[in-house]
Amino acid sequence: MKMFSSRRKPVLYFKAERRLSWGRCWSYKLFGVCLLLLLVSLLWLQLSCSSDMAAAAQRNGHLPHQPPPSPCRSESRPQDEVRWGPHKMALLVPFRERFEELLVFVPFMHTFLNNKKIKHEILIINQVDHYRFNRASLINVGYLESANDSDYLAMHDVDLLPLNEALDYGFPADGPFHVASPQLHPLYHYNTYVGGILLLTKNHFRMCNGMSNRFWGWGREDDEFYRRLRKANLQLSRPVGVTTGYQTFLHVHDPAWRKRDQKRVAAQKQEQFKVDPEGGLSNLRYQVDSRQELTIGGAPCTVINTRLECDQDQTPWCLLA
Numbered sequence: 001m002k003m004f005s006s007r008r009k010p011v012l013y014f015k016a017e018r019r020l021s022w023g024r025c026w027s028y029k030l031f032g033v034c035l036l037l038l039l040v041s042l043l044w045l046q047l048s049c050s051s052d053m054a055a056a057a058q059r060n061g062h063l064p065h066q067p068p069p070s071p072c073r074s075e076s077r078p079q080d081e082v083r084w085g086p087h088k089m090a091l092l093v094p095f096r097e098r099f100e101e102l103l104v105f106v107p108f109m110h111t112f113l114n115n116k117k118i119k120h121e122i123l124i125i126n127q128v129d130h131y132r133f134n135r136a137s138l139i140n141v142g143y144l145e146s147a148n149d150s151d152y153l154a155m156h157d158v159d160l161l162p163l164n165e166a167l168d169y170g171f172p173a174d175g176p177f178h179v180a181s182p183q184l185h186p187l188y189h190y191n192t193y194v195g196g197i198l199l200l201t202k203n204h205f206r207m208c209n210g211m212s213n214r215f216w217g218w219g220r221e222d223d224e225f226y227r228r229l230r231k232a233n234l235q236l237s238r239p240v241g242v243t244t245g246y247q248t249f250l251h252v253h254d255p256a257w258r259k260r261d262q263k264r265v266a267a268q269k270q271e272q273f274k275v276d277p278e279g280g281l282s283n284l285r286y287q288v289d290s291r292q293e294l295t296i297g298g299a300p301c302t303v304i305n306t307r308l309e310c311d312q313d314q315t316p317w318c319l320l321a
Helices: 010-060 078-082 099-115 135-145 202-207 221-231
Strands: 088-095 119-127 152-156 160-162 197-201 249-251 286-296 299-308
Touching (some): 099 119, 099 286, 119 135, 135 152, 135 299
Antiparallel strands (some): 160 249, 286 299
């Protein structure tokens, strides 16, 4: 308790105290009003931007106007997978920047394979260097970086989704199995086509020395791999009894939005049709920057951020002129 001398009037002291309290109260009220206005402004801005971005995405083709058909949901537990058989698939997805397709692909394929009771891991081999896209080298990386408990591979394009439950993704014991056969693929129909989706055991992939690393840019690497399969005396098989024809798969790639790198520069024009007799797993050069365990739409996957290396004396077309 404070004491006051007789020369000071207590009433003046209490008046000053009331002025100070009122000033503080007014400051708190003003601060609260400003904070409320700020929160309202931020909420309005977020809603406005989200609406604009969604509209722009649909106009530009970033996202499909309608979601693709989805298999019936099936939740698996570790004890369930034990009863699914001894084999495990490493689903390899060569990838660069096609995130809108990846957001659809991972949960779709995880559910599709669970419904078929196939143990699997989804590996997104993400090319992060400055060279042209090299699908074959990324598949080679996926083979080397896949888990030891997986015994077969699915070389799978990110823009191709299976719509027919009759398609077989099981262990290809008798030889490579081309799921996206030319009789079913919506775009490519020549007999030697083995791209899109191809299953083969890890042992068969080693017998081929993997895929050639000479194919920078889009195309031709799967045609060269077809020759490797024949050289290794591996019998290629394809689906039979599938009646959905060219409607068997959903091809979600939009060429108007994301153009393929089909340029043929320098000696690449002559080299693109040649067989690479020595290259493959034996001369692959790469570095893994990082591995990230992600969950997309409830589906687990592993992103392997990969930096490929290029011998520009051998393949100068790894860089565009």
